[in-house]
Amino acid sequence: MTGSDARPLRVVLADDSVLFRSGLAHLLVDEGFEVVGEAGDAAGALELVDRERPDVALLDIRMPPDHRTEGLEAAIAIRDRHPSTAVLLLSAHVETRHAIRLLRADAAGVGYLLKDRVMREADLLDAIRRVASGGSVIDPEVVGELLGRARPHGPLDELTPREWDVLALMAEGRSNNAIAERLVLELKTVEGHIRTIFSKLGLEPEPSGHRRVLAVLTYLRSQ
Amino acid sequence: MATAAAAGSTPGAASRPGRVATAGVVAAGILVGAICLALVATSTNSDNGDGHWFVQLAANLFTIGVGLVMWHARPGNRVGPLVILTGFASTVVFLSWAGGNAIAWTIGDMWNLLGFVVLANVYLAFPDGRTSGWSRRLVIAVYAWFFVLSVSRRLVDPYPPSWPIRNPLLIWPNERLADALGVIANVGALVLTILVVGTVLDRWRRGSPVARRALAPVFWVSPITLVVVGTFFVAKVTGSDTLFALSTGPLAQLSNFLLPIAFLVGLLQTRLERGSIADLVRDLDGVKTGDLEAALARAVHDPTLRLAFPSPDGGGYVNAAGGPVELPLGNDRRDITRIEGADRTIAILIHDPAVDPGLVESAAAASRLALENERLAAELRAQLEEVRASRTRIVEATDEERRRIERDLHDGAQQRLVALGFTLRRANRRADADPELVQLLDDANRELEDGLRELRALARGIHPTALTDGGLAPAVRELADRFPIPVEVDVEDRRFATPIETTAYFIVAEALTNVLRHAEATSASVRGRFVGGTLDLEIADDGRGGADDGAGGTGVRGLADRAQAVGGTLSIESPPGGGTTVRARLPLA
Numbered sequence: 001m002t003g004s005d006a007r008p009l010r011v012v013l014a015d016d017s018v019l020f021r022s023g024l025a026h027l028l029v030d031e032g033f034e035v036v037g038e039a040g041d042a043a044g045a046l047e048l049v050d051r052e053r054p055d056v057a058l059l060d061i062r063m064p065p066d067h068r069t070e071g072l073e074a075a076i077a078i079r080d081r082h083p084s085t086a087v088l089l090l091s092a093h094v095e096t097r098h099a100i101r102l103l104r105a106d107a108a109g110v111g112y113l114l115k116d117r118v119m120r121e122a123d124l125l126d127a128i129r130r131v132a133s134g135g136s137v138i139d140p141e142v143v144g145e146l147l148g149r150a151r152p153h154g155p156l157d158e159l160t161p162r163e164w165d166v167l168a169l170m171a172e173g174r175s176n177n178a179i180a181e182r183l184v185l186e187l188k189t190v191e192g193h194i195r196t197i198f199s200k201l202g203l204e205p206e207p208s209g210h211r212r213v214l215a216v217l218t219y220l221r222s223q
Numbered sequence: 224m225a226t227a228a229a230a231g232s233t234p235g236a237a238s239r240p241g242r243v244a245t246a247g248v249v250a251a252g253i254l255v256g257a258i259c260l261a262l263v264a265t266s267t268n269s270d271n272g273d274g275h276w277f278v279q280l281a282a283n284l285f286t287i288g289v290g291l292v293m294w295h296a297r298p299g300n301r302v303g304p305l306v307i308l309t310g311f312a313s314t315v316v317f318l319s320w321a322g323g324n325a326i327a328w329t330i331g332d333m334w335n336l337l338g339f340v341v342l343a344n345v346y347l348a349f350p351d352g353r354t355s356g357w358s359r360r361l362v363i364a365v366y367a368w369f370f371v372l373s374v375s376r377r378l379v380d381p382y383p384p385s386w387p388i389r390n391p392l393l394i395w396p397n398e399r400l401a402d403a404l405g406v407i408a409n410v411g412a413l414v415l416t417i418l419v420v421g422t423v424l425d426r427w428r429r430g431s432p433v434a435r436r437a438l439a440p441v442f443w444v445s446p447i448t449l450v451v452v453g454t455f456f457v458a459k460v461t462g463s464d465t466l467f468a469l470s471t472g473p474l475a476q477l478s479n480f481l482l483p484i485a486f487l488v489g490l491l492q493t494r495l496e497r498g499s500i501a502d503l504v505r506d507l508d509g510v511k512t513g514d515l516e517a518a519l520a521r522a523v524h525d526p527t528l529r530l531a532f533p534s535p536d537g538g539g540y541v542n543a544a545g546g547p548v549e550l551p552l553g554n555d556r557r558d559i560t561r562i563e564g565a566d567r568t569i570a571i572l573i574h575d576p577a578v579d580p581g582l583v584e585s586a587a588a589a590s591r592l593a594l595e596n597e598r599l600a601a602e603l604r605a606q607l608e609e610v611r612a613s614r615t616r617i618v619e620a621t622d623e624e625r626r627r628i629e630r631d632l633h634d635g636a637q638q639r640l641v642a643l644g645f646t647l648r649r650a651n652r653r654a655d656a657d658p659e660l661v662q663l664l665d666d667a668n669r670e671l672e673d674g675l676r677e678l679r680a681l682a683r684g685i686h687p688t689a690l691t692d693g694g695l696a697p698a699v700r701e702l703a704d705r706f707p708i709p710v711e712v713d714v715e716d717r718r719f720a721t722p723i724e725t726t727a728y729f730i731v732a733e734a735l736t737n738v739l740r741h742a743e744a745t746s747a748s749v750r751g752r753f754v755g756g757t758l759d760l761e762i763a764d765d766g767r768g769g770a771d772d773g774a775g776g777t778g779v780r781g782l783a784d785r786a787q788a789v790g791g792t793l794s795i796e797s798p799p800g801g802g803t804t805v806r807a808r809l810p811l812a
Binding site: 016017019020023024026027030062067068069092093094095096097115116118119120121145146149150151152 | 630633634637638639641642644645646647648649652668671672675676679682683688689691692693697700701704705706707708709710746
């Protein structure tokens with residue numbers, strides 16, 4: 001299912017759990033990806049990426065030695081050194097600030113996915129392909145948590161349920177086409193909704209996909 | 224009842240002189256008096272008519288009597304016996320009235336200054352009856368000078384041929400040597416007298432007020448004695464009969480009577496201060512240990528008084544501040560008085576030996592309760608400190624344990640469950656032909672996802688990763704993000720020590736949980752400020768208030784416990800209808 005591309009996507013995996021790594025590797029190979037290397041920590045992942053120049057690097061956020069945010073730092077470094085390598089960060093917990101930090105460093109070609117998501121095969125593969133093609137991916141659960149936040153009465157309350165759905169999909173990093181497809185709407189209608197949302201929230205319209213994600217997330221977080 | 228006993232270098236000497244001893248001294252005095260009277264009465268000397276010998280005998284017996292009174296007043300103080308001895312020693316001169324008996328006359332003449340020598344000892348031992356160091360050496364020097372020179376001179380001194388008696392001690396007649404020894408004796412006497420006077424003056428200069436109080440009467444009378452002694456020596460050296468008569472005349476008699484009285488009055492000075500005990504009892508009401516030492520020092524007029532407590536760990540002694548205290552050795556010019564409790568020594572007073580033991584005992588008895596209280600309070604403080612420290616350790620260990628459990632859940636169980644998910648997926652791919660199996664595996668996968676979600680929430684509740692990774696501010700923000708009502712977060716974003724961050728986080732989490740449970744609030748706020756070495760937290764809501772920090776349940780109690788475990792404080796303000804504000808102040812160091 002790697003699409004019509006002649007060349008399979010080349011992927012690097014980094015996670016300190018061998019069990020998880022091998023399971024994920026199996027899955028990706030089954031789906032036609034080429035797993036060009038696996039690493040158990042952030043330094044190893046960086047080395048691999050330097051050497052292999054993969055299309056996508058899948059990194060666990062917590063890795064040895066300190067089990068803090070090594071994966072996040074590595075992701076930022078990779079995007080800095082190898083713009084051609086997209087990064088998908090996997091996290092065991094929903095940590096919105098990590099997602100935002102990653103997007104802020106470089107919103108294009110990065111994604112933040114909850115680790116459990118790998119079991120939803122379709123979601124995972126979709127996310128990998130989207131970051132590989134320069135898109136942004138934010139786990140629906142992160143978005144859900146941001147949208148579900150209790151907040152004082154504000155501009156968000158002015159949104160219609162349909163606009164609310166569009167906002168959520170924008171926050172996940174979906175393109176206008178994808179949103180239209182998902183909500184079974186005309187593209188024009190979606191674009192109209194988006195304009196209304198941005199004006200209701202008092203935001204400058206962001207034409208480009210990944211900058212839009214950051215703008216929306218930042219707005220949601222600040223409210 | 225308190226038993227306060229003087230304990231020093233003369234243990235056991237505190238008991239009063241018994242009747243036998245008293246009677247013995249009285250009898251000896253009467254006997255010596257009778258002998259002296261007999262000696263004078265039977266004397267062939269021609270100059271016994273002026274009667275000054277009678278006054279002198281009376282003075283000597285008076286001195287013995289005064290010494291006896293002193294001995295009774297201050298048992299254990301050597302000054303009393305020494306004064307008695309002075310009285311007896313001064314009567315030796317009466318032997319020289321036995322003109323016909325060469326041995327008696329020689330002894331009487333040879334030791335006619337024995338009274339002065341013992342008097343020097345009294346001076347050097349006054350007021351506490353003890354000599355040590357320099358003054359002890361001086362006492363020995365005085366006695367040695369006196370006995371060695373007086374006897375050695377007699378061994379070489381041929382009496383003038385005109386005398387009716389011969390020298391019974393003469394073994395090698397040498398008049399010039401005898402004269403030389405006489406000069407040495409006189410010079411030595413002068414030097415020793417100056418040294419004794421200097422030593423006593425020095426004691427005055429360095430003495431505690433209580434010692435000065437005792438020395439004062441003696442100082443008033445001593446100039447007369449000094450004049451008498453000086454005149455006597457000058458008379459001896461110059462051979463002037465006029466001066467000699469002066470040195471044994473009315474002035475000398477006055478000195479002989481006044482001096483024992485001066486010593487007695489000086490010795491009893493401190494005894495007149497019992498009134499200060501009343502002040503002490505009043506002062507001791509609620510006194511602190513540090514002040515107790517000062518109060519005791521005031522009461523017994525000894526600023527050098529120190530208070531020592533048996534060290535809690537069983538070895539040695541400490542002062543109120545906990546610093547080590549050396550107990551004085553027996554020959555220091557310090558005394559110790561133990562204050563005994565029911566089963567152990569409560570405290571030890573280290574003080575000037577000149578302080579009346581009775582006064583110290585009274586002061587000790589008056590302060591025993593305060594001391595016992597103070598000791599118990601100190602013990603309690605130490606235990607409290609230990610409990611506080613152990614609570615901090617327990618809380619820190621608990622937090623560390625939570626961190627470990629969270630990591631174990633994340634690195635262990637969670638990873639395995641995800642791996643299980645991969646396996647289920649592969650099984651699903653192979654089960655294509657069997658729709659029922661596919662359905663079962665899908666169900667299993669969904670169960671697994673739910674399980675993972677619950678596990679994640681559980682791990683986050685045990686210890687949020689945001690706290691470890693990002694510190695207090697991000698952790699509180701994440702907490703607020705998931706909160707069902709709006710929470711405004713304004714927490715300074717900086718890192719603190721792990722125990723402080725953890726404590727602060729759980730206080731916020733617990734306080735917000737309480738807001739949900741009880742407050743019926745529509746919004747809340749969390750504020751965290753770093754101010755002057757403390758982290759000030761404030762968790763407020765707009766709910767119905769009325770939370771009582773006394774009966775507020777285990778939640779509120781737990782918050783305060785949390786804060787106190789790191790040495791902080793916590794307060795709750797919750798007027799009915801006015802919302803609830805929890806304030807915590809945590810020290811960062």
